[in-house]
Amino acid sequence: MERASTAVAHQTARFALGRPILVLAGPGNNGGDAYGAAALLRDWGHEVTVAALGTPKSGAAAAMAQRWGGATVALSQAASRPVVVDGLFGIGLDRDLDADTATALCWLVAAADVALAIDLPSGLDTDSGALRGAADGYTLTLALGALKPAHVLHPASTRCGTVLLDTLGLEAQGDWRSVARPSLAAPASDAHKYSRGMVAVIAGEMPGAARLAASGALHGGAGYVVLCGASGGADAIVHRAHGDLDALLEDQRVGAIVIGPGLGRDDAARARLDRVLASDRALVIDGDALSLLGRDLPSAVAARRAASVLTPHAAEFDRCFGASAASKIERTLSAARQSRATIVHKGAGTVIATPDGKILVAADLTSWLSTAGTGDVLAGLIAARIATGGSADEAVWLHGRAASLAGPAFAADTLADHLSEAIASCR
Ligand SMILES: NC(=O)C1=CN([C@@H]2O[C@H](COP(=O)(O)OP(=O)(O)OC[C@H]3O[C@@H](n4cnc5c(N)ncnc54)[C@H](O)[C@@H]3O)[C@@H](O)[C@H]2O)[C@@H](O)CC1
Ligand SMILES: Nc1ncnc2c1ncn2[C@@H]1O[C@H](COP(=O)(O)OP(=O)(O)O)[C@@H](O)[C@H]1O
Ligand SMILES: [K+]
Numbered sequence: 001m002e003r004a005s006t007a008v009a010h011q012t013a014r015f016a017l018g019r020p021i022l023v024l025a026g027p028g029n030n031g032g033d034a035y036g037a038a039a040l041l042r043d044w045g046h047e048v049t050v051a052a053l054g055t056p057k058s059g060a061a062a063a064m065a066q067r068w069g070g071a072t073v074a075l076s077q078a079a080s081r082p083v084v085v086d087g088l089f090g091i092g093l094d095r096d097l098d099a100d101t102a103t104a105l106c107w108l109v110a111a112a113d114v115a116l117a118i119d120l121p122s123g124l125d126t127d128s129g130a131l132r133g134a135a136d137g138y139t140l141t142l143a144l145g146a147l148k149p150a151h152v153l154h155p156a157s158t159r160c161g162t163v164l165l166d167t168l169g170l171e172a173q174g175d176w177r178s179v180a181r182p183s184l185a186a187p188a189s190d191a192h193k194y195s196r197g198m199v200a201v202i203a204g205e206m207p208g209a210a211r212l213a214a215s216g217a218l219h220g221g222a223g224y225v226v227l228c229g230a231s232g233g234a235d236a237i238v239h240r241a242h243g244d245l246d247a248l249l250e251d252q253r254v255g256a257i258v259i260g261p262g263l264g265r266d267d268a269a270r271a272r273l274d275r276v277l278a279s280d281r282a283l284v285i286d287g288d289a290l291s292l293l294g295r296d297l298p299s300a301v302a303a304r305r306a307a308s309v310l311t312p313h314a315a316e317f318d319r320c321f322g323a324s325a326a327s328k329i330e331r332t333l334s335a336a337r338q339s340r341a342t343i344v345h346k347g348a349g350t351v352i353a354t355p356d357g358k359i360l361v362a363a364d365l366t367s368w369l370s371t372a373g374t375g376d377v378l379a380g381l382i383a384a385r386i387a388t389g390g391s392a393d394e395a396v397w398l399h400g401r402a403a404s405l406a407g408p409a410f411a412a413d414t415l416a417d418h419l420s421e422a423i424a425s426c427r
Contacts, residue, residue, distance in 0.1 A: 005036025022081035026088035027054030032061025034087020051078035080111035090119035097133030129153025176359030196223020197387030203230035205264025216380030255387025260289030373412025
């Protein structure tokens with residue numbers, strides 16, 4: 001708590017630039033950090049007011065309150081100040097903020113020029129990222145010790161402002177991290193189109209979706225892309241008829257197959273899916289293929305010999321793994337273990353889990369991705385990365401980067417055009 005208070009005081013001083021500071025101090029250890037920081041800031045010559053909610057109970061927090069020793073006002077009576085430090089609740093929040101606390105907090109944060117949250121904005125559920133009365137408008141959140149799921153999961157992450165992490169010198173080993181810019185090499189000097197990574201996309205009822213996936217694969221770095229069962233699309237894409245499916249599944253040059261975008265859900269689609277599942281090719285299973293398998297998916301995929309990547313959005317995830325109140329991180333991890341597959345659980349705050357327990361989170365994707373067909377592009381892009389020896393998280397980063405480069409209100413049709421520039425930034 002000494003280290004936490006000191007870290008909070010240093011960050012606050014940096015942002016306050018001499019302006020008056022209001023520290024909100026709650027009844028737990030988050031409040032302890034707040035009292036400790038208030039005492040330090042006062043000792044450093046800042047003008048500090050403390051608004052208290054409850055009385056600290058733990059020894060450490062009570063000691064910090066004693067160190068502050070000065071006057072406090074009740075939270076409900078606090079006047080706004082240009083700088084607000086929120087130390088009401090952190091990871092110990094176990095119920096919604098009551099209405100009076102939420103109202104006072106929202107008003108004080110909104111009225112401040114700078115609002116800093118200690119560890120977490122008060123009123124967020126740490127593990128699920130749900131809102132439990134939190135205010136809007138924080139400038140920054142100083143995460144203490146380690147990042148918590150709420151710092152990266154929606155909707156909580158949208159309330160944090162800029163998140164800074166101070167590990168406080170603790171060697172806490174988190175079991176998850178943020179998706180980071182990958183380092184991608186150019187193809188080997190002796191590369192040829194087949195060695196570069198060959199991807200097959202199996203089309204169905206809605207060929208447009210499969211075309212988008214094929215385009216994602218082609219622009220995502222694959223050397224050769226086959227679209228099976230649909231005509232049209234970029235000229236560099238090679239077209240095959242559905243009758244060629246078995247030959248394609250036998251082709252040892254094929255590094256990854258995409259099935260699901262626009263596949264349809266009729267008997268013909270199901271028959272194609274079963275043939276592809278039985279193959280020993282690495283698969284990206286998306287869209288209709290996920291819905292067709294439903295609750296049979298975990299066992300069907302776990303029985304495969306080759307690698308599988310599943311790319312469900314929220315509704316598809318529930319269809320395959322059942323609905324649950326657990327956090328997106330926990331659910332994705334459990335699904336990956338159950339199906340022995342890598343899961344890319346899409347949406348604002350995309351969570352990736354591997355069967356061996358690795359978790360990666362992409363928290364800051366542009367919300368302009370929420371347009372039809374972008375998931376199809378991602379499915380093809382994942383296949384391209386896998387066929388070239390890379391990983392699904394590389395694809396998620398490139399997808400997010402391409403979307404940012406595409407600017408506002410882009411259509412999925414043009415998203416793949418920005419992958420070249422996204423890849424160029426990964427040297
Ligand atoms: N555990 C650690 O290793 C560290 C903890 N630190 C701080 O300690 C915090 C966690 O402290 P605590 O576990 O004491 O938890 P908090 O201080 O977040 O809150 C717990 C207290 O609030 C009460 N409470 C919970 N929800 C409430 C609600 N909606 N309305 C009213 N009262 C409510 C609880 O009954 C309990 O008294 C962290 O967020 C961080 O700020 C830091 O000092 C760094 C190290
Ligand atoms: N609000 C959002 N913020 C960031 N990314 C989003 C948001 N909504 C959707 N996405 C991303 O956009 C893509 C949409 O995929 P999906 O739902 O499968 O759509 P489709 O099937 O039409 O392609 C996914 O990569 C998802 O993570
Ligand atoms: K807080």
